[in-house]
Amino acid sequence: MGQNRSSILRFGGASAVAVGVLYLLVGATHLLLPRAQLRGAGGVSGAFFESLARDSLVFSIHYWIVVLLSLLFIAVIVAVLELLHDHRTGVVSWAAIVGILGAALSTLDFAYVGVTVPRVAAQFVRAPRESQSILLLTGMPHIDPCFLATGLMGVFAIVANTAVLRHKLVPRFLGVLGVVGGVIYLLVFIGSLSRTESIGKRFWRILLAGVASLTLVGCLPPAANLQDARMVGKDNVRLTGFSYGLDETGEGGEKIANVYGGLFGVGTSDRTEIQFRLDHFDFAGDDNSYEFVSIGPKIELVKDRLALLVPLGVYSHGGILWESVQIHPGLLGSLPVGRYVEINAAERFILPFDQDYLTWINLGFGVGLSTDFDRWALLPEVSYSVCLDEDEVDPIFSYGVALVFLPGD
Secondary structure, eight states: OHHHHHHHHHHHHHHHHHHHHHHHHHHHHHHHSOGGGOTTTTSSOHHHHHHHHHOOHHHHHHHHHHHHHHHHHHHHHHHHHHHTGGGOOHHHHHHHHHHHHHHHHHHHHHHHHHHHHHHHHHHHHHSOHHHHHHHHHHOSOOSSTTOHHHHHHHHHHHHHHHHHHHTTOSOHHHHHHHHHHHHHHHHHHHHHHTOOHHHHHHHHHHHHHHHHHHHTTTOOOOOOOOOOSOOOOTTOEEEEEEEEEEEEOSTTOOEEEEEEEEEEEEESSSSEEEEEEEEEEEOTTOSOOEEEEEEEEEEEEETTTEEEEOOEEEEESSSEEEEEEEEOOEEEEEEESSSSEEEEEEEEEEEESSTTSOOEEEEEEEEEEOSOTTTEEEEEEEEEEEESSOTTSOOEEEEEEEEEEOOOO
16 A cells, blocks of 8 residues: 555655656747747737748647646646545545646647647648638637636645645645745636627637537537436446437437537546436538537435436537527436336426526436446436526437446446
8 A cells, every 4th residue: 555655656656756857848849930920929829820821830739738737737746636535625636637627628628729720821822811710710729728727726736735744744834835836826717708899809709609509409408307306326436338319309200419418427426426428419411510618516415216416517519619508407306116117207397598508407317227226227218408598499308328338346
């Protein structure tokens, strides 16, 4: 046990040093970028794309360095949690989860930019003038346009280093340096929210264009529940793959979409679980497919019989549409009718924060089939969703199935 702890701390310490060195390289590559490739020098312009089309090597290296340091940042978080093993509190554990989410988001965002933007630049120089205008309006694609990841990592750095200083686990100057680094992270995030007016306007035009494209296909709700009331237990995980169809219930009753996705759950205690879910909406023969991504807790109310879900989610269509953020509180109920069968029911509200998105209520019914519900389950389900805002919007009927694996101890 002591050897494992020492290994974690050694790797975490080496990762922390590597993160510092990589940030120096980020600064160096930033200075080597041509002026036209610096977005602060007038924002994204035709010169930006033309410069990238000529030479994107330093630009790509710059972004992939950030990908690497973001991955190593996760190792630092794990090591800090181990260092604080005897002093770990709820706040420190929460901050660690926030930091890991931030590092993961940073990894995805910078990898996406490093791959996508040089391709967009190559398209730009070959495109006619009208298409170039559209690309300029879109600007530089980002998963995280406001550097939220940096802010989340900053929260962890401040909380963790404050705890480390309080318990005198590292030299004081290292702890202070960590707190200062966290403050800098937060300032980067705050500064990104106060960009120049021209960049801000461009960002909102992108959002509005994305929302407009989503409304063409109705911005459908993730209507299926596809899980039971059971919990995975502390430190165990839930792996779920699912597929369901969406049909209109009005005259004609035509099929609207097929939805595919997955759910990953982690037990934070025997009665709580954090779940990450992705629903991909596919419209046959239509390019307007989009995703709904959510994260939130599952909380046991009655053991194996009743649970509360409170996921927070957002739509993505060529980038995250922050305007579409919504919360989906709901109840899950399960009742065994034999050793291998259970009946499941769910009620869920879909509550957007923006009034341009619709409010729904969803009722679901299904069964659970398994020879060992502690290991796996097959969950067929049907559900019915009713819009609470517009009488003209037809209710939606969904039908699907999920396969759940619980690779516990």
